[in-house]
Amino acid sequence: MSSKQVLTVIVVVSVFSWSAVMAALGQLTAVAALVPSLGLLVQQVVHASACGRPESTAAGAGAVAGTDEGAAR
Numbered sequence: 001m002s003s004k005q006v007l008t009v010i011v012v013v014s015v016f017s018w019s020a021v022m023a024a025l026g027q028l029t030a031v032a033a034l035v036p037s038l039g040l041l042v043q044q045v046v047h048a049s050a051c052g053r054p055e056s057t058a059a060g061a062g063a064v065a066g067t068d069e070g071a072a073r
Helices: 003-024 028-051 055-059 061-065
Strands: none
Touching: 003 028
């Protein structure tokens, strides 16, 4: 596991642990307010781990500048 993955796991576990502690202390309103952001966090982590590198960085400078090198040939 890379250091970036380890850091991601630590952040996710910390956020969920904090939410569990808040629920155990009876702060359900605080937990309910965080549910949408926790769902987004999970969605982004899953998407980032499944996709890898974005295509724009893998394609090179031509894709970033918006030029289509294939059409010129």
